Amino acid sequence: MVLLSIIADFRIIFDRDPAARNWLEVLFCYPGLQAILLHRIAHRIHNLGLPLVPRLISHVARFFTGIEIHPGAKIGTGVFIDHGMGVVIGETAEVGDYSLIYQGVTLGGTGKESGKRHPTLGKNVVVGAGAKVLGNLNIGNNVRIGAGSVVLRDVPSDCTVVGIPGRIVYQSGVRVNPLEHGNLPDSEAKVIRLLLDRIDALEQQVQALQEDKLKEQELVASRVPNSEYNDPHSCYLKDKEIEEFLGGTM
Template sequence: MFKSIRAELAVIRERDPAARGPFEILLCYPGFQALTLHRLSHRMWHSRLPLKLPSRLLSQLGRSLTGIEIHPGARIGNGVFIDHGMGVVIGETAEVGNHCLLYQGVTLGGTGKKSGKRHPTLADNVVVGAGAKVLGALTIGPNTRIGAGSVVVRDVDADCTVVGIPGRVIHQSGVRINPLAHSALPDAEANVIRNLMDRIDQLENQVVTMQTCLRAIAAGQPIKEVCAGASQNLKDREILEFLGE
C-alpha cells in the first residue's frame, strides 16, 4: 500500500506542473486522496473478515470528500493519476493498469445486470480524456489514448487513439505523444466532411463539362472543337471523348 502511495506521489509531481510538493499533494489533490482511501477499502473488501459493509462505507466517505466514486472491488495498479477527478466513477470489476491517467468525468462503467466481469480493463499507460465513458467488459490495450467525451464500447488494441461516439480507433504508430495532451486528437468527422466536399466539387465540375458538351451537340456544333481544352481532368477528358464518339 505504501509503495503504491509513493509511486502516485512521484507520478503526480512528474505529470502535473502545478504540484509544488508532497504536502500540497497530500492535502489538496482529490485524486490522490481517493486512491489512498481506495487502497484501504480494497484491502478490507478482500479480507477474510466480514468487512464488506465497512469497506463500502469507507468508499462512500471518499466519494463525499473527493467527488470520486471507486468501488472497493476495483483493482487499480501503481502510479495511477486521477487529475482533478470530480465525477470519476470506477465500477466493481474494473481494472486499471499501472501509470494510467484519468481526467475528470471519466466513467469505467458496466453494462447489463449479470454478475461477474462487467466493467472494463485498462492496460498500462492508458490515458482517458475528460468526460470519456468506457462501458462493458472490454479491454483497452497499453499506451492507448481515449479522447475527451468519447464513448468506448468495443475492445481497443495497443498504441491506438480513440475518438468519437461511439469510439473509433485512429492508429498513431511510431509517434510519441505527451500523455497530458489528451485534447490534441485528430478530428475524424472533419476529415470525412472535407473529403466529401472535395469529391462533390470534382463531380460538379464533371457535370458542368458534360452539360457544355451536350448543349454543343444540341446546337449542331462540332463536339471536339467546343470541348477542346474544356477540362484538365483526365476523367473529364475521357467523358468528352466518349460524348464525341
C-alpha cells in the same frame, strides 16, 4: 506493498501535472490522490469481506472528491486521476500501473450480468476527459483514449482510440506526450473533408454539363424556324407542341 503504492501515487503527480508545486498542496488539494488513498483502504477492507464499511468509505470519498470508485475495483501503482470530478470506476474494473484518467471518465458496465462486467486497462493508459469505456473490455498497454470517446470494443496495445463509437487509429513509431489527450487525429473531420471535396467536384461536373447543354440548346434554337427556343414560356419543341395541342391552356 500498500505503502509503496501510496508513495508512487504521490510521486507520479509531480511527473504528470506541471501545476504541482509542493507536497502539502498535492496532499491536501488534489482530490484524485485523496480518492485513491481512501480507495486503497476501502479495497483492503473489502477483501477482508467486511460489509458496509468499505462502501461507506467509498461514499465519503465520493462526497468530498466527486470521484466514485467501488471498493472492489483494482487500482494499480502510480495511477493519477487529474481533477477527477465525475469519474466513476465500477466494481470489477481494473486500472493498470501509471495510467492517467481525466475528469468525467466512466469505466462502467453494461446490463445486469454478474461477474466481470467492467473494463480492464493495461499499463500507461491515458483516458481523456469525458471518455466512456463500457463493458468487460480489455484495453492494452500504452493506449490513448481521446476525450469524449465511447469505447465498446477491445483495444490492442499501442493504439489511439477516438470517436463515438471509438475507432482505432494506429500511430506506429510515434512517441506522444501522455498529457496531450486532446492532440488526437480527427478521423470524422477527415472523412467530412473528403466528402465535401467530392461534392465540390460533382458540382463542377454538373455545372459543366449544364453549360454544354445550354450551348447545345442555343445552337439548335439558332437553326429552328420561328424561334421556338426563344419562347420564355416553353424551352423545348415538345412542350410547344403540347401547348398547341391543348389550345394554349398550359
